[in-house]
Amino acid sequence: MHELGRESRIGGTGTEKARAVAVIDLSDYEARKAEIADALWQAATGLGLFQVTGHGIPLGQIEEAFTLTEAFFSQPTRAKAALPLRPGTNAGWEFKSQIRPSTGTPDQKESYQITRPKMEGLWPDPSALPGFRDRMLAFERANWKVAMRILDAFALKLGFAPDFFAAAHDPESPDYQSTLRLIHYLPMTDALPEDFRGWRASAHTDFDCLTLLHQKTGQGGLQIAPGAEAETGEWTPVEPVTGVITCNIGDMLMRWSDDRLLSNPHRVRMPRRDEYLGPRYSMPFFAQANRDVVLQGPGRKYPPITAGDYIAERIRANYDALEMKKE
Numbered sequence: 001m002h003e004l005g006r007e008s009r010i011g012g013t014g015t016e017k018a019r020a021v022a023v024i025d026l027s028d029y030e031a032r033k034a035e036i037a038d039a040l041w042q043a044a045t046g047l048g049l050f051q052v053t054g055h056g057i058p059l060g061q062i063e064e065a066f067t068l069t070e071a072f073f074s075q076p077t078r079a080k081a082a083l084p085l086r087p088g089t090n091a092g093w094e095f096k097s098q099i100r101p102s103t104g105t106p107d108q109k110e111s112y113q114i115t116r117p118k119m120e121g122l123w124p125d126p127s128a129l130p131g132f133r134d135r136m137l138a139f140e141r142a143n144w145k146v147a148m149r150i151l152d153a154f155a156l157k158l159g160f161a162p163d164f165f166a167a168a169h170d171p172e173s174p175d176y177q178s179t180l181r182l183i184h185y186l187p188m189t190d191a192l193p194e195d196f197r198g199w200r201a202s203a204h205t206d207f208d209c210l211t212l213l214h215q216k217t218g219q220g221g222l223q224i225a226p227g228a229e230a231e232t233g234e235w236t237p238v239e240p241v242t243g244v245i246t247c248n249i250g251d252m253l254m255r256w257s258d259d260r261l262l263s264n265p266h267r268v269r270m271p272r273r274d275e276y277l278g279p280r281y282s283m284p285f286f287a288q289a290n291r292d293v294v295l296q297g298p299g300r301k302y303p304p305i306t307a308g309d310y311i312a313e314r315i316r317a318n319y320d321a322l323e324m325k326k327e
């Protein structure tokens with residue numbers, strides 16, 4: 001698949017290049033829909049990444065989710081290992097197991113993923129983390145609502161009916177495959193010189209339609225490179241601000257929009273020795289159409305494929321690229 005060919009060419013270090021990242025206010029959405037849709041479209045067809053404010057998720061709810069995330073990862077390894085990532089799903093805990101074709105090295109992180117229909121037996125012990133399950137499910141739903149609002153603006157521009165994307169991401173369906181991922185990037189306080197050479201998350205594009213990423217003020221490192229610039233290596237830093245949601249287009253929506261909305265490579269670099277060396281926490285929500293939904297763009301540029309088959313193909317292509325790297 002062509003997305004993968006690109007991913008395996010973008011693993012170099014590159015340079016930094018400042019570019020404006022659009023910050024779009026979503027408040028008073030119904031009354032300002034046309035104007036907001038214009039701003040979202042412009043950003044999503046350009047850099048493929050933008051930030052939103054006025055999204056309706058209270059700051060207190062985001063901060064509470066970060067606090068629960070830190071509490072989750074501070075549990076003993078044995079408690080987390082009892083909730084292992086289930087193969088073929090985005091549900092459960094993993095430690096340094098995500099290897100990207102861009103570098104062939106594991107991301108220096110642990111993560112815990114919540115995908116509604118796949119969580120049986122994968123919730124932490126409520127006596128260790130009271131309220132975790134209910135609060136995280138409420139946070140997941142709050143993110144879903146923001147994602148559906150943004151996707152609705154794209155539907156308007158693409159000529160799809162209102163609520164087209166909400167139906168495609170129906171959370172009550174057993175085929176629901178949108179995911180809230182909690183991430184803990186390891187601290188670098190006691191790191192050896194060679195540890196600074198790796199990546200917290202090496203360059204990749206997301207598989208989904210739209211990613212909503214929560215970052216924390218002071219815990220930076222995210223960079224994006226639009227289009228061909230990933231290959232020439234000019235990466236733009238994205239400022240982390242607690243409460244501001246960073247959004248990027250994923251491969252599924254790029255295909256579904258006949259390549260009009262752009263899924264661009266991004267990565268999380270290691271801190272430099274003179275920067276903040278503590279842990280980094282982030283919480284991306286991946287809006288990914290339900291498995292049974294058929295993806296077909298308005299201009300029919302690509303043959304129809306179900307979202308389930310599309311993801312399976314992407315996972316297989318990633319695996320093959322990694323096998324080639326080993327040879």
Ligand SMILES: O=C(O)CCC(=O)C(=O)O
Pocket residue numbers: 181183201206213215222266267268282283284
């Ligand atoms: O943690 C971040 O800032 C980005 C994470 C990311 O790109 C991903 O998990 O796909």
Ligand SMILES: [Fe+2]
Pocket residue numbers: 204205206211266
């Ligand atoms: Fe990503």
